[in-house]
Amino acid sequence: MTQLQQALDARAEVVVDLDAIAANTAALRERVGRPLMAVVKADGYGHGLVPAARAALAGGADALGVTVLEEALALRAAGVTAPLLSWQHAPGEDYAAALAADVEVSVNAEWALAELIDAVRATGTPARVQLFADTGLSREGATPAAWPGLVAAAARAQADGELTVTGLWSHLAYADAPTHPTIGRQVQVFEEAVALARAAGLTEARRHLANSAATIALPDTWYDMVRPGVAVYGLDPLGGNPAQYGLRPAMTVRARVALTKRVPADVGVSYGHTYATARETTLALVPVGYADGVPRAAGNRAPVLAAGAQRTIAGRVCMDQFVLDVGDDAVAPGDTVVLWGPGTDGEPTAQQWADAVDTIHYELVTRVGGRFRRRHVGSAGVLP
Numbered sequence: 252m253t254q255l256q257q258a259l260d261a262r263a264e265v266v267v268d269l270d271a272i273a274a275n276t277a278a279l280r281e282r283v284g285r286p287l288m289a290v291v292k293a294d295g296y297g298h299g300l301v302p303a304a305r306a307a308l309a310g311g312a313d314a315l316g317v318t319v320l321e322e323a324l325a326l327r328a329a330g331v332t333a334p335l336l337s338w339q340h341a342p343g344e345d346y347a348a349a350l351a352a353d354v355e356v357s358v359n360a361e362w363a364l365a366e367l368i369d370a371v372r373a374t375g376t377p378a379r380v381q382l383f384a385d386t387g388l389s390r391e392g393a394t395p396a397a398w399p400g401l402v403a404a405a406a407r408a409q410a411d412g413e414l415t416v417t418g419l420w421s422h423l424a425y426a427d428a429p430t431h432p433t434i435g436r437q438v439q440v441f442e443e444a445v446a447l448a449r450a451a452g453l454t455e456a457r458r459h460l461a462n463s464a465a466t467i468a469l470p471d472t473w474y475d476m477v478r479p480g481v482a483v484y485g486l487d488p489l490g491g492n493p494a495q496y497g498l499r500p501a502m503t504v505r506a507r508v509a510l511t512k513r514v515p516a517d518v519g520v521s522y523g524h525t526y527a528t529a530r531e532t533t534l535a536l537v538p539v540g541y542a543d544g545v546p547r548a549a550g551n552r553a554p555v556l557a558a559g560a561q562r563t564i565a566g567r568v569c570m571d572q573f574v575l576d577v578g579d580d581a582v583a584p585g586d587t588v589v590l591w592g593p594g595t596d597g598e599p600t601a602q603q604w605a606d607a608v609d610t611i612h613y614e615l616v617t618r619v620g621g622r623f624r625r626r627h628v629g630s631a632g633v634l635p
């Protein structure tokens with residue numbers, strides 16, 4: 252019996268398979284044959300920042316990427332020594348803490364670079380910096396108009412020994428649509444940005460552009476390193492079956508039935524009675540709701556595995572609970588209901604949920620939490 256098949260004793264739990272995270276990382280690295288930065292932002296996409304990071308490193312990740320500095324510092328505090336990049340900083344950011352913890356920081360603008368250089372001067376610790384080019388996503392990064400100024404300022408600081416530019420990078424708008432014409436345009440803008448930086452003397456910097464979708468589908472974007480997030484957790488960024496890329500979903504979300512009751516036909520179920528029983532039936536109460544990250548939009552739409560079959564949630568998802576109509580099937584308090592998982596034991600996948608509630612699996616796995624207990628299984632990256 253695997254750890255996942257063991258009886259559930261928590262009321263509700265998110266089970267994370269660390270061996271899957273390690274194996275996915277290894278499969279992705281093997282696919283690209285070059286260094287890989289595993290993205291562990293947003294609490295490791297809901298899988299747990301430190302355990303996910305350690306599992307990815309056990310699977311061969313060369314570096315870790317996070318959004319904010321707090322995430323990077325939490326990894327350092329946990330003893331993670333791998334190269335670390337953080338990339339979303341606000342004015343007044345504590346760059347001294349980043350320097351002390353040997354965290355590489357991404358810079359989008361000259362004013363941010365100036366703040367970083369102030370911290371370098373104050374602490375006497377040179378920085379490792381990656382310059383983010385906006386090549387067409389219009390989100391982070393310096394536009395082509397702002398790029399030459401940012402590069403010139405960084406090259407001056409590098410010549411002065413204040414920092415080393417270790418990366419030149421960007422992010423794609425349409426990597427999940429691999430034939431989209433914006434991809435070629437972004438690659439071209441990226442190449443021009445790189446050429447300009449190299450001409451300015453930033454010759455040591457690694458180039459990276461590929462998120463998960465590009466790591467799977469766009470070899471022209473792999474450059475010196477790839478930067479997958481969601482695929483590390485075994486989810487297919489292209490919306491298909493991750494098994495075709497050797498990936499396996501690491502997260503299983505499940506809860507125990509809290510109450511069952513026999514009710515007659517024509518009984519309205521949950522707030523607003525948006526569901527009514529068609530005949531005499533058994534209702535089962537599942538003790539998780541939107542406060543725990545089960546989307547309210549899942550009511551009457553999303554499937555769960557209960558009493559051996561997939562069933563759609565009956566009526567509205569409430570803050571703390573939802574209801575299932577299981578007909579005449581045998582279900583008892585304490586029985587396990589699986590919301591989503593790898594999909595290999597009859598349970599729905601996060602992709603099925605995403606389709607049902609009109610979102611993406613990224614949003615589901617990063618938001619599930621609340622009163623779910625999180626449990627890690629597998630041994631990858633677990634300290635002795």
Ligand SMILES: *Cc1c(COP(=O)(O)O)cnc(C)c1O
Pocket residue numbers: 290292422461462463464478479480481482488
């Ligand atoms: C989140 C993020 C990634 C990883 O994206 P996935 O689609 O999860 O692979 C890579 N780069 C940047 C800049 C990101 O914000």
